[in-house]
Amino acid sequence: EVQLVQSGAEVKKPGESLEIPCKGSGYSFTTFWIGWVRQMPGKGLEWMGIIYPADSDTRYSPSFQGQVTFSVDKSTNTAYLQWSSLKASDTAMYYCATASRWYGGYFDYWGQGTLVTVSS
Amino acid sequence: QSVLTQPPSVSGAPGQRVTISCTGSGSNIGAGFDVHWYQQLPETAPRLLISVNNKRPSGVPDRFSGSKSGTSASLAITGLQAEDEADYYCQSYDSRLSGWVFGGGTALTVL
Numbered sequence: 001e002v003q004l005v006q007s008g009a010e011v012k013k014p015g016e017s018l019e020i021p022c023k024g025s026g027y028s029f030t031t032f033w034i035g036w037v038r039q040m041p042g043k044g045l046e047w048m049g050i051i052y053p054a055d056s057d058t059r060y061s062p063s064f065q066g067q068v069t070f071s072v073d074k075s076t077n078t079a080y081l082q083w084s085s086l087k088a089s090d091t092a093m094y095y096c097a098t099a100s101r102w103y104g105g106y107f108d109y110w111g112q113g114t115l116v117t118v119s120s
Numbered sequence: 121q122s123v124l125t126q127p128p129s130v131s132g133a134p135g136q137r138v139t140i141s142c143t144g145s146g147s148n149i150g151a152g153f154d155v156h157w158y159q160q161l162p163e164t165a166p167r168l169l170i171s172v173n174n175k176r177p178s179g180v181p182d183r184f185s186g187s188k189s190g191t192s193a194s195l196a197i198t199g200l201q202a203e204d205e206a207d208y209y210c211q212s213y214d215s216r217l218s219g220w221v222f223g224g225g226t227a228l229t230v231l
Contacts, residue, residue, distance in 0.1 A: 044122070044225040045158070045166065045209050061219045095165055104213045105220075106156035108177065110165045
């Protein structure tokens with residue numbers, strides 16, 4: 001069974017750094033893309049970008065380029081979403097999800113989400 | 121403002137049929153890129169509902185169907201049930217943005 005498990009809620013202050021994980025299991029981790037989706041409170045889904053674990057080929061949405069960093073650890077089948085300096089506007093639910101292809105693809109399995117709250 | 125436009129809300133009585141539209145442009149749906157649909161039940165993660173315009177993943181009831189024509193796509197739900205009350209999102213690829221795009225989402229209310 002394909003599973004993506006994300007970590008629990010995070011509460012951080014503006015300016016702090018954060019890395020949230022997404023651990024995959026039940027499938028070949030390196031042969032499926034992993035993407036990230038933001039959902040701000042009461043709002044819709046936003047595509048942040050996607051990474052291919054086999055070679056770390058990464059595509060960022062123009063809206064998130066330079067704002068976040070994606071990475072993977074193939075030894076633990078874990079993908080990461082990282083911020084170097086959080087802002088209050090980063091407060092949102094963040095989902096990871098798998099995709100079999102990047103070009104024209106879609107997300108077939110989703111993690112349960114990690115709620116990130118940034119507040120002073 | 122989303123690249124793909126969906127109605128903010130739709131509603132229907134149990135047993136009825138509803139449709140949700142997703143309107144794009146020549147750089148996404150109109151360029152031939154596939155449309156996919158997701159269902160997000162309250163307080164849960166989204167799940168894939170329809171892929172590649174009209175394909176239902178295993179476990180999705182055949183009451184759900186998708187179609188695409190020109191620069192638009194539609195999700196149809198027949199035999200509406202209370203458990204269908206959720207937010208629905210369309211998604212495609214946009215060549216101008218070189219990335220994926222979601223519709224703004226449609227909240228379905230079962231009366």
